[in-house]
Amino acid sequence: MTTAVRPTPELAAEADARFEGIADPVEQALAVLRWAGETFGDDFAVTSSMADGLLSHLASRAVPGVNVVFLDTGYHFAETIGTRDWVSGVMPITLVNVLPEQTVAEQDAEHGARLHDRDPDLCCSLRKVQPLAKALAGYSAWGSGVRRDESPTRAGTRVVDWDAKRGMVKVNPLAAWTQEHVDAYTVEHQVPVNPLQEIGYASIGCAPCTRPVAPGEDPRAGRWAGRGKTECGLHL
Numbered sequence: 001m002t003t004a005v006r007p008t009p010e011l012a013a014e015a016d017a018r019f020e021g022i023a024d025p026v027e028q029a030l031a032v033l034r035w036a037g038e039t040f041g042d043d044f045a046v047t048s049s050m051a052d053g054l055l056s057h058l059a060s061r062a063v064p065g066v067n068v069v070f071l072d073t074g075y076h077f078a079e080t081i082g083t084r085d086w087v088s089g090v091m092p093i094t095l096v097n098v099l100p101e102q103t104v105a106e107q108d109a110e111h112g113a114r115l116h117d118r119d120p121d122l123c124c125s126l127r128k129v130q131p132l133a134k135a136l137a138g139y140s141a142w143g144s145g146v147r148r149d150e151s152p153t154r155a156g157t158r159v160v161d162w163d164a165k166r167g168m169v170k171v172n173p174l175a176a177w178t179q180e181h182v183d184a185y186t187v188e189h190q191v192p193v194n195p196l197q198e199i200g201y202a203s204i205g206c207a208p209c210t211r212p213v214a215p216g217e218d219p220r221a222g223r224w225a226g227r228g229k230t231e232c233g234l235h236l
Contacts, residue, residue, distance in 0.1 A: 080204060
């Protein structure tokens with residue numbers, strides 16, 4: 001299925017106003033995803049960090065066969081790669097595995113080893129932001145698993161937004177979800193979960209830049225800990 005619908009800020013704003021009023025978080029997420037699939041067809045994809053299979057599960061219910069974009073940075077935990085394979089093996093999705101232009105070894109040769117320690121913003125740009133930009137270039141809309149309760153920087157997340165940087169509609173079906181909603185849905189539908197969550201990894205990114213969080217800590221406190229960095233740049 002293809003579509004000729006042109007993504008615009010006005011289209012995003014109208015949809016956000018419509019779906020924001022749905023009180024039930026599951027119904028809201030499914031409604032937003034169905035709208036995106038029906039509006040943009042093959043020009044819609046969702047992204048997943050494979051901290052779990054929640055967004056992939058919801059998207060596959062609303063848009064069977066949906067493209068799920070995974071950024072294979074070369075720095076992932078083995079558990080994350082295993083979760084990616086698990087999710088793609090049990091759900092009706094189309095996995096789009098995206099690689100950076102350079103391998104880790106090639107990046108080390110050009111920029112020096114452990115760039116993530118010396119310049120994490122550049123490392124994220126090379127291994128995540130630029131690859132995603134290229135991967136999404138053929139789409140009109142994309143979806144993410146960003147939630148308002150994850151951090152102060154995400155508290156204003158809209159259910160449907162305009163991604164001005166990419167000229168696309170961006171949907172955030174889980175924006176209004178809390179951790180309680182996530183846990184309940186995961187148990188009810190037996191959604192695959194990255195095993196690292198069992199040992200305190202509340203937000204899972206690349207292995208060199210991710211640590212477990214203490215009880216009561218911000219879920220994203222374990223990302224780039226001690227660096228004053230809270231986002232890789234994908235959602236800014």
